[in-house]
Amino acid sequence: MVKRRRLGERDEAERNKRLIDSIVDYAVYLVDADGTIATWNTGAALFKGYAAEEIVGRHFSIFYTEEDRARDMPARALETARREGRFEAEGWRVRKDGSRFWTHVVIDPVFEDGEVIGFAKITRDVSARKAADKALYESEQRFQRLVQGVRDYAIYMLDPVGNVTNWNSGAEAIKGYRAGEVMGRHFSMFYTPEDRAAGAPAAALARALEEGKFEGEAIRVRKSGEPFWAHVLIDPIRDENGRLLGFAKVTRDITEKRRAQDEIERTREALAQAQKMEAIGRLTGGVAHDFNNLLTVIRSSAEFLQRADLAPRWGKYVEAIASASERAALLTRQLLAFARRQPLRPERFNAVTRMEGLGQIIAASAGSSVQVRQTYEARDLWVSADPGQFDTAIINMVVNARDAMPEGGSxxxxxxxxxxxxxxxxxxxxxxxxxxxxxxxxxTGMSAQTLAQIFEPFFTTKPVNRGTGLGLSQVYGFAKQSRGEVAVESREGQGSTFTLYLPMTAAGRAAEAASPKPEERVEPMRILLVEDNIEVGQFAAGMLEEMGHAVTRVCDAQAALATLEASAAQFDLVFTDVVMPGTSGLDMARQIRERWPGLGVILTSGYSHVLADSGAHDFLLLSKPYTLDGLLRALGEVGGKLS
Incomplete structure (x- = not known):
C-alpha cells in the first residue's frame, strides 16, 4: 500500500498552486511583463467567467472597458506598478458575458535578478459594496436636499461643545444668518444676553445628554436683533460605540402661534371679565330695583309728613328720614348706572360747553390742594347722552383722582x-x-390687581367712611349704556389716566332743559293702579287717595287689561309699574294706547331695561323712588293732556 504524502511534504511550487486555486473570493493570477496572462485561479474563473484554457496567453486588457482601453489604462497600470512598486485602484471591469462589475485591483511587480519579469494581479469583486456605497451616497444626498429644502425649521448640527457644523436654508430664513456667518461659532449666539448670562445654552446641552433630548420654548434672537419665540429640540448624536459626535438641533419659529395663544387667552380673560361684570350687574340691578320699592314708601312718606303741621321735636326726625332716603336713592341710582339699567334721557349737547359749565363744580370737588387744568382740541365737539349722568361721571372721575392725591397734586x-x-x-x-x-x-397709581377690579361696585381702596366704591361703577355703566367705553392707564407711583369715550354726533342746537314747577293740586282723576309689590301698591294707593284721586288697584297687567275690557270709560289714567310677572307694564301701555287712545298712562320703575334697550320714550316715566313733587308733576302733565 502506497502511503499518501502530507501537504507539507509536497514541493513548494505545488503547495503555492494549491493555495492560490483554493481562493474563490479573489482573482489571483500572474501576467508577463507585457501583460499576457500566465496563470489563472479558481476565484478568477468564478467571477470573470473564463476557464484557464480560454484566457491564459491572452492580454489582461480584455477585462477592461472599451473606454478604459481607449485611455490606455491597462498599460498605465503596469507602468505605475513597475515605477512605484504597487498599483491599487477601483474601477469597472468586464466579464466574459459582457456584464460589468466593480472591482478593487492590486498589481505588484515580480522581480528576478533585479528585473521585472511580470506582475502579480489580485482582483476582488466589490460590486455589492459599490452598490451599497452608491445607495448610501444617494440617500445622504436625498436627505441633504430634504434638509436644505425645509424652510419652516432651522435644522443644523453642533459639535460636542456646541459649535455649529452645518446649516440649512430654514436656519438662514428663520435666524437671518448665512452658513458662512455661523459655521464654527457657538450656538449660544442665538440666545438673549440674559439667557447666556444664566448659562442656558450649556444647561440645554447638559440636559440633552442626561435625558436623551432637550425640548423647550424660549425667546431667541435673529441676526437683525429682533427677538422671536422658538420651539427648540436638541438630540445628542453618537456613533456605534456610544461616543458623542455632536448634537442635532431643530428650531421652529412659533411667534405667530404664541401670539394666537396670547390672543385666545386675552379673549378668554375678557369673556370671563365680561361675564363677571354682567353677573354683578344683574345682581346689583335686582337689589337696586327691590330697594327702590322700599325707598318709594319711605321717601314719599317722609315728604307727606314734612308737609304736615308737626311739632318741631318730630320735624327733625322726619327731616333725617328724608335726607337718608335721598342718599339711599343716590346709591341705587349709581348701582343702576353700573348695571346699565338706569333709564337714560339722552340729549344732544356740546361737550366743551358742558365741561366749561362744570368748571366750578370740578374745582370744588378737586379741593384747594389740587390744581385742575382743562384743554380742548376743538370747540365743536357734540355728543348725544344723558347730560345729568354725563356730569355725574365727570365729577366721579375727578373725585377719584383727588382721593389718589392725599398730599395734593394736579x-x-x-x-x-x-x-x-x-x-x-x-x-x-x-x-x-x-x-x-x-x-x-x-x-399714587394702581397695581394690576386693583385695575382688574376698579369698576366693580363697592370695590374701593379708600379708608372706611371715605367712599362707597360706586363712583367708578357709575362711570363704567354710563359709558357702556351710552355705547361708549372707559379706559384706564395706571402704574404704581406714576399716577393714572381715565378716558371716557362717547360716540360723537352731528353739531346742532342743544336741548333746553324744562323743569315745570309742580302744582300743589291736580284735578281729581280716576286712576287704575297696577303694582305687583303689595307694600308699594298699598302705599301708592293711599298717597293718591290722600291727594283726592279715586284709585282702583290690581296686581298685574292681565288683571288691568281685564278691568279695562269691562269698564275702560271709568278711568282717566293707568299708573303702572314696568317690571312685573307676565306681561310687562310697557307692553300693556302699548296695548292701552292702541285700544283706548284717550286713556293716559304713567310708567314707573326702579329700573327699566325694557325702556332703556328699546329706546321707547313715548310714555311718561316716573323713576322710583319718586318724590311727591315728581308724582304731582307727572299727574299734572297727564291731566293737562286729558283736559
Missing part, C-alpha cells in the same frame, strides 16, 4: 376727538368718531 383734563376706542380689558378696538375726555392725575 389733574389735567383733555377733551378731544378720537378716531376710535382702543382695545380695552381684552376687548377688540372699535373704530368710529368718538369724543374722548381724559383725566390724568399725579397720584
Amino acid at each position: 389733574i389735567l383734563i383733555r377733551v378731544r376727538r378720537a378716531g376710535g376706542v382702543p382695545a380695552v380689558r381684552g376687548h377688540a378696538a372699535v373704530s368710529g368718531d368718538f369724543l374722548a375726555i381724559s383725566l390724568t392725575d399725579t397720584g
Whole structure:
C-alpha cells in the first residue's frame, strides 16, 4: 500500500498552486511583463467567467472597458506598478458575458535578478459594496436636499461643545444668518444676553445628554436683533460605540402661534371679565330695583309728613328720614348706572360747553390742594347722552383722582376727538368718531390687581367712611349704556389716566332743559293702579287717595287689561309699574294706547331695561323712588293732556 504524502511534504511550487486555486473570493493570477496572462485561479474563473484554457496567453486588457482601453489604462497600470512598486485602484471591469462589475485591483511587480519579469494581479469583486456605497451616497444626498429644502425649521448640527457644523436654508430664513456667518461659532449666539448670562445654552446641552433630548420654548434672537419665540429640540448624536459626535438641533419659529395663544387667552380673560361684570350687574340691578320699592314708601312718606303741621321735636326726625332716603336713592341710582339699567334721557349737547359749565363744580370737588387744568382740541365737539349722568361721571372721575392725591397734586383734563376706542380689558378696538375726555392725575397709581377690579361696585381702596366704591361703577355703566367705553392707564407711583369715550354726533342746537314747577293740586282723576309689590301698591294707593284721586288697584297687567275690557270709560289714567310677572307694564301701555287712545298712562320703575334697550320714550316715566313733587308733576302733565 502506497502511503499518501502530507501537504507539507509536497514541493513548494505545488503547495503555492494549491493555495492560490483554493481562493474563490479573489482573482489571483500572474501576467508577463507585457501583460499576457500566465496563470489563472479558481476565484478568477468564478467571477470573470473564463476557464484557464480560454484566457491564459491572452492580454489582461480584455477585462477592461472599451473606454478604459481607449485611455490606455491597462498599460498605465503596469507602468505605475513597475515605477512605484504597487498599483491599487477601483474601477469597472468586464466579464466574459459582457456584464460589468466593480472591482478593487492590486498589481505588484515580480522581480528576478533585479528585473521585472511580470506582475502579480489580485482582483476582488466589490460590486455589492459599490452598490451599497452608491445607495448610501444617494440617500445622504436625498436627505441633504430634504434638509436644505425645509424652510419652516432651522435644522443644523453642533459639535460636542456646541459649535455649529452645518446649516440649512430654514436656519438662514428663520435666524437671518448665512452658513458662512455661523459655521464654527457657538450656538449660544442665538440666545438673549440674559439667557447666556444664566448659562442656558450649556444647561440645554447638559440636559440633552442626561435625558436623551432637550425640548423647550424660549425667546431667541435673529441676526437683525429682533427677538422671536422658538420651539427648540436638541438630540445628542453618537456613533456605534456610544461616543458623542455632536448634537442635532431643530428650531421652529412659533411667534405667530404664541401670539394666537396670547390672543385666545386675552379673549378668554375678557369673556370671563365680561361675564363677571354682567353677573354683578344683574345682581346689583335686582337689589337696586327691590330697594327702590322700599325707598318709594319711605321717601314719599317722609315728604307727606314734612308737609304736615308737626311739632318741631318730630320735624327733625322726619327731616333725617328724608335726607337718608335721598342718599339711599343716590346709591341705587349709581348701582343702576353700573348695571346699565338706569333709564337714560339722552340729549344732544356740546361737550366743551358742558365741561366749561362744570368748571366750578370740578374745582370744588378737586379741593384747594389740587390744581385742575382743562384743554380742548376743538370747540365743536357734540355728543348725544344723558347730560345729568354725563356730569355725574365727570365729577366721579375727578373725585377719584383727588382721593389718589392725599398730599395734593394736579389733574389735567383733555377733551378731544378720537378716531376710535382702543382695545380695552381684552376687548377688540372699535373704530368710529368718538369724543374722548381724559383725566390724568399725579397720584399714587394702581397695581394690576386693583385695575382688574376698579369698576366693580363697592370695590374701593379708600379708608372706611371715605367712599362707597360706586363712583367708578357709575362711570363704567354710563359709558357702556351710552355705547361708549372707559379706559384706564395706571402704574404704581406714576399716577393714572381715565378716558371716557362717547360716540360723537352731528353739531346742532342743544336741548333746553324744562323743569315745570309742580302744582300743589291736580284735578281729581280716576286712576287704575297696577303694582305687583303689595307694600308699594298699598302705599301708592293711599298717597293718591290722600291727594283726592279715586284709585282702583290690581296686581298685574292681565288683571288691568281685564278691568279695562269691562269698564275702560271709568278711568282717566293707568299708573303702572314696568317690571312685573307676565306681561310687562310697557307692553300693556302699548296695548292701552292702541285700544283706548284717550286713556293716559304713567310708567314707573326702579329700573327699566325694557325702556332703556328699546329706546321707547313715548310714555311718561316716573323713576322710583319718586318724590311727591315728581308724582304731582307727572299727574299734572297727564291731566293737562286729558283736559
